Amino acid sequence: MIDETHDPKRRSWVESANGHADFPIQNLPLGIFSPVDGDPRPGTAIGDSILDLRAIAHLLAVVPGEALSGTALNDLLARSPHERRALRQRLSALLSDQQHEPTLRTHLHDAAHCQLHLPARIGDYTDFYVGIHHATNIGKLLRPDTPLLPNYKWIPIGYHGRASSIRLSGDPVVRPVGQRREPDSPSPVFGPSARLDFELELGLWVGAGNPLGEPVAIADASRHMAGISLLNDWSARDFQAWEYQPLGPFLSKNFHSTISPWIVTMEALAPFRVAQAPRPEGDPKPLPYLWDDADQASGAFAIELEVTMTSLAMRDRDVAPQRLSLSDARAMYWTAAQMVAHHTVNGCNLNPGDFLGTGTLSTDSPGGLGSLMEMTLAGKAPITLPTGEQRAFLLDGDEISFSARAETRGFVTIGFGPCRAIIVEGMGHYRSVDACDTITLL
Known part of the structure; x- marks a missing residue:
């Protein structure tokens, strides 16, 4: 389903995302990362940064908070495509609308200084x-x-x-x-x-x-x-x-x-x-x-x-x-x-x-x-x-x-x-x- 999140004209207030080879706002991949001196938590890559999803879970009520609080993405992966699409739409809106920058900026981390982890517990x-x-x-x-x-x-x-x-x-x-x-x-x-x-x-x-x-x-x-x-x-x-x-x-x-x-x-x-x-x-x-x-x-x-x-x-x-x-x-x-x-x-x-x-x-x-x-x-x-x-x-x-x-x-x-x-x-x-x-x- 193609929607507004795929709009090629959509830009992010995260400047490094605009024109980024891998992670423009049209991507928003999911992963597990640790910020400096922090424990593993879910995040999304946006340009050269990673947005801490656990820290902004209260702004992402389209999925249950527990899906964003763990050290692996299994619970989030288990959600329905409808829920995952709603999460994507919400993230895209937050990262494209300048009014949300003051709230989210403190939860952005420089990817170069973060540690990445396996995104999920792989059972099989x-x-x-x-x-x-x-x-x-x-x-x-x-x-x-x-x-x-x-x-x-x-x-x-x-x-x-x-x-x-x-x-x-x-x-x-x-x-x-x-x-x-x-x-x-x-x-x-x-x-x-x-x-x-x-x-x-x-x-x-x-x-x-x-x-x-x-x-x-x-x-x-x-x-x-x-x-x-x-x-x-x-x-x-x-x-x-x-x-x-x-x-x-x-x-x-x-x-x-x-x-x-x-x-x-x-x-x-x-x-x-x-x-x-x-x-x-x-x-x-x-x-x-x-x-x-x-x-x-x-x-x-x-x-x-x-x-x-x-x-x-x-x-x-x-x-x-x-x-x-x-x-x-x-x-x-x-x-x-x-x-x-x-x-x-x-x-x-x-x-x-x-x-x-x-x-x-x-x-x-x-x-x-x-x-x-x-x-x-x-x-x-x-x-x-x-x-x-x-x-x-x-x-x-x-x-x-x-x-x-x-x-x-x-x-x-x-x-x-x-x-x-x-x-x-x-x-x-x-x-x-x-x-x-x-x-x-x-």
Whole structure:
């Protein structure tokens, strides 16, 4: 539902918001922050500032005060879309009308001096595999004759991930240790991953849940979706190749996942809903529980996704980050609503604050690939950095950063904030001889 909060002419008395790349007044994402010498509380990003929602809860009577008083957003996410929309409208009015500046100014905090936290308590995390170009590219590397398995175009493929290891942007990723087997070896070896990779994804925050045994109909799925963040689902490709049969990823995925700190609400994304790409001729039409004409007409998102990288040597020499990919959320073969409908069709209950990853989002062009596995053809064609260094997979000291922009004609572009992390050496299991070049097992 597009309303006055999306008006491209609307400006805020918070001057830094006007023209801000990520957080203009048309965005108003939700998160958890701590001001200087303060405890965690809900806030909204506005320009270079964060507005303390707990402190102004008395001005936001459109939602119960307890939804704005905790250290996580689960209660607020559980509210109905109508309530969340009313909160957004109220915040937009307060931040655009100059008369409210004297009251609110003392509750604005410089974002640069605040600490951000995970926005919600994530009870469960499910990672889907709905990026068809990524699935095809990976399939070609593993199964050249049959890149996509027969079920891919019938059901949204997914697996249950590990919620406990989801961390906020900026937290370092400790290189994981585990088993891997080289192709010409009869037995595995133990040590650090030598094929550490990133995965460019979006993460969907569940809003209102559903009772156990009561599926969410696809036509109702939008009521259960609260917002979106960026997600980097780091992968140890060498561990994955050894362990994924017959039950799928385990240690190759559960060691760390990075998310951006702000939840860009579904209400903010309303102008950026677009039609789902038509299925290629010959593809099957999904079964009825996965098909809704309205979802096909507006179930995709006009979101551009970018990946950049720096190495330790690049930062030492003050070399600008290198873009690795410019992808698009419209690469999803299945919509977010289809993900929710399929997740719950067997009666599985989702809860407020649950997190659903889309899987890696690659486009069908070489410049839009969402993982090094694809870019380097599983390590056979390394990329070259501005310093002359080459990378087949990530080495210690490498930093990967995601950014995203929701953009469409006639509306103000909004962003998601950063999703970045640096790879660091694990302690006690191995050492890096040269963090820029080589990893050696003890």
